[in-house]
Amino acid sequence: MSQIGFYGLGSMGTGMALNLQKHLQDTKQPNLRYSNRTLSKGDCLKAARGIEEPDYISLVKSCDIIFTMISNDKVLNELVESALSTGSISGKIFVDTSTVHPNTVARASEKLTKAGASFVASPVFGASAVAAAGKLIFAMAGPKDTTEKLKPLVLNVMGRSIIDLGEEVSKSSMLKIAGNVMVIGLMELISEVQVFAEKVGLGTATMEGMIADMFGPVAESYSKRLTTGAYAPPHGTAPGFAVSLAIKDAKHAISIANDHDMRLNVSEAALSHMLNARAYAGESLDSSSMYGTVRHESGLPFWTENSRQSS
Incomplete structure (x- = not known):
């Protein structure tokens, strides 16, 4: 089974991560590993039996699929560089659910793909209450085999629907x-x-x-x-x-x-x-x-x- 990770526990990410952890428990998969710049924001996840990682680099090292929900392009760029600094990331899947510039996700995809990983851009529609209810809409773009693998982690878990934008990540x-x-x-x-x-x-x-x-x-x-x-x-x-x-x-x-x-x-x-x-x-x-x-x-x-x- 894949080990799932989540980084970015703001008002959106917390609800998403809690729903994901519940799904993993219900389906008897490994508990969600998580991290955040302010770790105390993950206390509710810890109470739900999520596993805390001290930082993003540790999260990447311990996980096969890493979801991120961050605030802006600068943070995504920093996370990509951090992931690349961990050593081999071949076979890992990075899924960013944030709203960033299309050029930013294109560069992230290029760098991570070159290192043997897969990158999926999947920004979401809906505010924090919608995230908590697991009713977000995911606009998803990336390698077809990868997006298919992600769907069971999204549909009726964090989101109510997925808009498939194909393989060109900038389109999402x-x-x-x-x-x-x-x-x-x-x-x-x-x-x-x-x-x-x-x-x-x-x-x-x-x-x-x-x-x-x-x-x-x-x-x-x-x-x-x-x-x-x-x-x-x-x-x-x-x-x-x-x-x-x-x-x-x-x-x-x-x-x-x-x-x-x-x-x-x-x-x-x-x-x-x-x-x-x-x-x-x-x-x-x-x-x-x-x-x-x-x-x-x-x-x-x-x-x-x-x-x-x-x-």
Whole structure:
């Protein structure tokens, strides 16, 4: 049996790793080995009988398949170099589930493949609550025999579906970035609509009801991130998807669009609003915190009665 490893225990990775560990236990496979920059974030995995490794290099040495969920391109580049420094990695499988630039995953694949390993780029769609529920959507690209081997570890374990992008790893990252254009744009639009509803006297509850009836549960869930105050959660409470990660994703999308002679005007507006929100209220905000900026620009307080009240 293959030994599975997981690195990166942020708000997304923790839920994914816990679901993976449960699956391994249920199917009587070796317990998940895990590591993280801050090891204490793995205490819940340890309680679930996961096995702690002191660092990423130790994890690579002890595992055959290594999943990663990290914050940005720089970290992925560092992990690739760390893996290459461990000695022989021939036959190992590296699966990155993060959102990074297509060029970054292409370089990672080239380096790891040259060393005899396999690399699969499989960024995921869904926020932390979706990860905890095991309902993520995986956009997967890599060698066919490798992706087939991974499917039993993903379907009905960490994810509800897999979008097969073939063997060109950059395509999965490109699809994820395209999806983020939709998500970020929708959050920007709903923020404007909800502020409009409040300013003209319709009220956010009325508008949210219309959004649910007209556009369905996905749009309604984005609206609820605003109306419940989740766009600015209490200090010490992790956001559903951190604003700094959304800023990184928006910058990737805008940069790629510019390289192809087009503008993403809505994404640019959303990026500006997220940057202003972070400057006003700090890092511990959700990606939907553009709502606070739109409120502030419209003469309303950045905060609502349901959000926290300070930066």
